[in-house]
Amino acid sequence: MSNSLAVAAATTGLRWILERSLTGAEPGAVSGATVTTLRPQALAKLLTGDDPPAGLNVFCYRITPNHSGALNDLPTRRPDGSLAARPAAALDLHYLITGYGQDAALDDQRLLARAVLGLAVTPSLTRPVIEAALAAYRDQDGLDFLDHVDLAEQPDLVKFAPASLTLEELSKVWGIFGTAYLPSLTYTATMVVLEAQVSARTALPVRARYVGVGPLAPPRLVAVDPEDATVPLCVGSRLLLTGSGLRGEAAGARTLVELGAAEVVPASVAPDRVVVEVPDGVGVGAQLVRVLHRKPPGAGGAPSRVVARSAALPVLVRPRVSIDPDGPGGVLRLRVVPAIRPGQPATVSLNRLSGGSSGAPAWLSYDVPPAAPGTPPRDVVELPAGAVGAGRWLIRIEVAGAESVPSLVGETYGAPAVSR
Incomplete structure (x- = not known):
């Protein structure tokens, strides 16, 4: 895995391989030839005039995902969205290597032949090649970023292979550049793996392994309903879970019910039904319910x-509101169970049951702003004195x-109702 400088590092490594090919032992070296990394448009401007310079130009004209490498990456996120591993991206780099120089001396052809031989001799970026390339170019203007390259640490070598383009594909490539064609080679570098520099929470190492015997089929949860259908589901209500295989049959396994973020010990357990009471720690709103079979800690510190575990089914836990004695100055105090957690919006609605002057509103609504993160849950909501007019009012709250x-x-x- 490499950081985001790996693409530029691979280009630098290719440039170094081509530089060395220009000074090889083969006959017919082109005097003064160099390797550049210019865009084709900039290269065309360089070659204007009667005495153009000679050399090879390397241009990364395309970057594509490497699907084989992407499949090797394990899932990087847990179901709750947190990072389980550093995300990575596998890429292929497509290069255009162009030869240029004096046409009469066939400089372009001589240089391209040397490039082919150089990449045949050094077809991959090994650690020594990368280190030599970084040492050769890190002092040049604008290349100080090479001090932070870590491509040499990538487990898989970046390999260069010739790519064959048809005449039509080649004409499209040069047509995009908008410049006259120059003799060129195309190579593909496979593959560069970029890894995000973020922290991921990893699991603790396994201390010991234990082999157990249990049923093959997991518990199957079919329905979740209030035990008393005439009563709304609130804290203290009982839920009836029906299905099959709900009771843990494995040796020592306990049957628990996961309700939201809480694991609750059920009141009764049978293979086809489980009854559980909604505890105070469960939040208001939609909650997921599932049946768990959990083994207790074992010998030797086994956790x-x-x-x-069964599949999860949703239930809606409703708040319960009651009226506390008025606060100082006639403040109306409402007690909410369970408590309103930070970030949860709430709205108090009041419907007039009786009393009040003619023309007075029959319905009132007050928004309760969410508490700031990090503050304790609120189990009391206060409405200012005078907010509720004369009469008897039915009170509801939405959280x-x-x-x-x-x-x-x-x-x-x-009920609950308050008189003013």
């Missing part, structure tokens, strides 16, 4: 672990999209 359900008084909703 507790989940050996089977994170879940609304409390009022109680019936006779045949109509009448």
Whole structure:
């Protein structure tokens, strides 16, 4: 794995291989030839005049994903979105190597032949090649970034292979540049692997391995309903989970219910049904429910672990609101269970049941701003004195999209209510 300088480092390594090919032992060296890394448009300007210089030009004209390398990358994120490993990207680099010089002396052809031989002798960027290339160019203007290159640490070598383009493909490539064609070679560098420089939370190493025997089929959860369908699902209510294989059959495995972020011990367990009470620690709103089979800690410090889990089903946990004694100055105090967590929006709605002057509003609504992150949950909401007019008012609260359900008084909703 390499940092984001690996693409430029691969170009620098290719440039060094070509520089060495110009000074090889083959006969017919081109005097004064160099290797440049110019765009074809800039190279065309360099070659204007009656005495153009001679050399090879390296230009990375295309970068594409290496699909084989991308498949080797393990999933980098957990289900909650946190990083499990550093994200990586595998790339192929496509190069255009152009020869130029005196046409009469056939400089371009002599130089391209040397380039082919040089890449046949050194077809990959080994650690010595990369280190030699960095040492050769790091002192040049604008190349001080080479001090931070770590391409030599990449486990897989970057390899150069000739790429064959048809005449039509070659004409399209040069057509994009908008310059006259020059004799060229195309090579592909496979592959450069870039790794993001971010921190990932890794799991602790495995201390010991244990072999156990358990049922092959995981618990199957079919439905999750309130045990009493006439009562809204709130903290303290009981849930009825139905399905199959819900009771842990593996030796020593306990059946637990995961409700939101909490693991709850059920009130009763059978193979096809589990009853569990919603604890106070569960938040308001949509929560996921699943059945877990967890083995307790074993001998020798073996940790507790989940050996089977069911699919998750959603339930809506509603808030419950009650009326506290008024605060100082007639402040209306409402107690909310469970407490409103930081960042959760809330809205208090009041419906007039009776009283009040004619023309007064029959419905009021007050938004409760979310608490700042890091503050403790709030179980009391205060409405300022005078916010509620004369009369008797039915009170409801909505937290994170879940609304409390009022109680019936006779045949109509009448509680909780406050009189003013």
